[in-house]
Amino acid sequence: MKLHRFWRRFRAVVRKEALHIVRDPRSLGTALVLPLLQLLLFGYAIRFDIREVKTAVVDRDRSEESRGFVDGLTSSGLFSVVDRPSSGADLDALLARGKVRMGIVVPHDFERDLERGGAKVQVLVDGTDANFATAALGYFMAYVQRASTAIARAAARRSGRTEILRAFPPIRTQLRIWFNEDLRSENFVVPGVIAMVLMTLAAQLTSIAVAREYEHNTMEQLVVSPIHRLELLLGKLVPYVGLGFAQVALVVLAARLLFHVPIRGSLVLMTFATALFLAGAMALGLFFSVATRSQQVAQQISIIATMLPAVILSGFVFPIESMPKVLQAVTLIVPARYYLVVLRGIFLKGVGISVLWPQLLWLALFALGISALCARTFRKSLE
Amino acid sequence: MTPPAPRNPFSWRRVRAIARKELWQFLRDPRLLPLVFFAPVFELTLFGYAATMDVKNVRIAVVDHDRTEASRSLVGALTASGIFRVADRPASGSGIERGLLIGSVAAGVEIPAGYGGDLQRGSSASVAIWVDGANANYASIVQAYMEQIVAREGLKRVTLAVRRGPPLRLPTIGAEVRVWYNPSLESVQFMVPGVLCLVLLLDTMILTAMAIVKERERGTFAQLVVTPIRPTELMIGKLLPFAVIGMIVMTLVLAVADFWFGVRFAGSALLLYVLTGLFLFTTLGLGLWVSTVSRTQQQAMMTAFLVMFPTMMLAGVFYPIDNMPEPVQWLTYAIPMRYYITIVRGILLKGAGLSTLWPEALGLAVFGAAIFTLSVARFRGTTE
Secondary structure (H helix, E strand, O other), X not given: OHHHHHHHHHXXXXXXXXXXXXOOHHHHHHHHHHHHHHHHHHHHHOOOOOOOEEEEEEEOOOOHHHHHHHHHHHHOOOEEEEEOOOOHHHHXXXXXXXXXXXXXXXXXXXXXXXXXXXXXXXXXXXXXXXHHHHHHHHHHHXXXXXXXXXXXXXXXXXXXXXXXXXXXXXXXXXXXXXXXXXXXXXXXXXXXXXXXXXXXXXXXXXXXXXXXXXXXXOHHHHHHOOOOXXXXXXXXXXXXXXXXXXXHHHHHHHHHHHHOOOOOOOHHHHHHHHHHHHXXXXXXXXXXXXXXXXXXXXXXXXXXXXXXXXXXXXXXXXXXXXXXXHHXXXXXHOHHHHHHHHHHHHHHHOOOHHHHHHHHXXXXXXXHHHHHHHHHHHHHHHO | OOOOOOOOOOOHHHHHHHHHHHHHHHHHOOOHHHHHHHHHHHHHHHHHHHOOOOOOOEEEEEEEOOXXXXXXXXXXXXXHOOOEEEEEOOOOHHHHHHHHHHOOOOEEEEEOOOHHHHHHHOOOEEEXXXXXXXXXXXXXXXXXXXXXXXXXXXXXXXXXXXXXXXXXXXXXXXXEEEEEOOOOOOHHHHHHHHHHHHHHHHHHHHHHHHHHHHHHHHOHHHHHHOOOOOHHHHHHHHHHXXXXXXXXXXXXXXXXXXXXXXXXXXXXXXXXXHHHXXXXXXXXXXXXXXXXXXXXXXXXXXXHHHHHHHHHHHOOOOOOHHHOOHHHHHHHHHOHHHHHHHHHHHHHHHOOOHHHHHHHHHHHHHHHHHHHHHHHHHHHHHOO
8 A cells, every 4th residue: 555655656756857857858968968979089089098109309320220229119100200300409399399299319329339238318208298208108118128129139140149049039928918909999998988977977967856946945845745755866866867777878889889899798787787876876966966955066066076086086097006095095985986897897808797796786885875875864954 | 209218338336236246146155165165176186196197006917837036037027117016826827817807907927837947048938918908008008018027127138148158248228218397207297287177167167157047047137137237247247256266266276286286387377367367258158158058057067068078078188189080189279278278288387488379379369259259149149
């Protein structure tokens, strides 16, 4: 008997909220378009990998060795020598104007020093974008190492000591790249975009849901109706969860069709994990809504507490291991971190619940915890 | 004959009244105020400390079938670099594979039996390296570092082998590195302009849009329109407080960046403020435009997001424009924020002046004026 009444009231709230959503085609359209837009942006436009770094080279030696060194640089594809200035001052000017990000100066006695045992080149890098500079330097040093090995081998060959020649390369590496053999940026980006987009929109939408009622003073009407607060909260949540699923479906479809991102694991598991994640994210937004009763404030808090952590602290772009210990600890309470592990696991690694159960457990606990917090805060606010 | 229309000259008094009302409404909200001022500091901290691609503490699994001095030396070289950390020592390659699957390690090294012997005999040895490719960018940097360390170790071994015969010098190439503008290679230097942009957008575009729409929702906007106030006065009065708030918040961000993070301020503060004022025409204009196309606060927020996200992504705030495909790079020329980011980076980090930055300032002025004019025209339409 009671369940029947609960169901009826719950359905009424769901219908009302769903009507709110549908009658606002702009917001609905944006909710569906924005995720796709994000996906397209990240998939096509934003590339994290370093390729063809614009470099300028000052070759003061102009010997065979120095030319070989510079030519080898371009053949790797990572660097692109766009200019060969004749003086250090010209190089400095190119760096200052931002025409090149890196500059290499090969000193006057490069070849001669090599014959004597060792030569040094000077590399200047634009440190404005520290991440880029670090990566570019890393690649450059790897190249220097390779060039060193090649030169050593050539020296060994010239010496006629064939037994040493046999030793090259001293250590051969057999490289196996797992899960994303071609190191496609898209495969890595798409799961992150899904997590980011869901987190952002989920919380934003629900953050306004309850606050709007307070601001329009319709909350009093709801309070004096027979509706229980649980029915109200759940009823408000459900349509947005539905919207969230629609967003995920769109993005995953686009990811498959446009970017050919593989889905090696179970879609069922992914749906389940998404439901948990959405529940948690939306409960969080709802919590802000209930706690602040102001759309403006709820929205601003939402951005800080959901979007930014989802992008920065989830391991999407910036590796968690590189963060200071304190922040690494903070990432432990960021839902997007766990959801990202699940997504990457299902998309790229093809693992199942036996591997991902800790993440799923955490997501479930988070959703429950925030919902409980929500319900409690709501009760207080009604008094 | 109709009587002549009454004269209604522009009145700064009315502008002040509107601005004061707007400011009061803002200050009266006990939560919005601290939020607007503390959020930027929080964001700066987050970006400054967390947003680093500095590769270190990479967890690796090591399988050593050889257990000779040579193999231990290789592992030692990996850990001594500070980049890698041995998190696991499984008994076989399948242990590495499992580690990659569950994500406990990001890479693995398997040294076959006979490694040391090969090196001793002066022939080529081999090692197997696994890398988790799921995080593609990270993976390629990890790979580069690994190859570099392995190659260096290899050369060291060959040099040792060479010593056993007649003297032969095996030449090496070294590199002397100089980093410009940011010698310690801290990401925060790069992030501060980005955070500044984000903060200005949030505070001057979104807040403005939502404030205007809130009033429209309440119905008080219509009441304002029927007063003698002119549309221009209404507009200036509404935008001015947010412009001021934006400037104050910007100062806060710069102060925190300087005193806490030690981000150097290499250029002219005056130039920065002037050009920021120019940028505000863009953000306020956008906020105004969003308010004219939205009937509810929810719509305003969603529309603002729709505008904000691509703008921030494509303006080179967090991701370099150089890396984008050519057609997209051309597109970014129409985004005023792109110029603003270049300006902020130039002034903060490189100490650039107007002589270098005038193209960007011009772009900002032109596009900002265009956006602002269009938005104002639309706004005036809504007041009639």
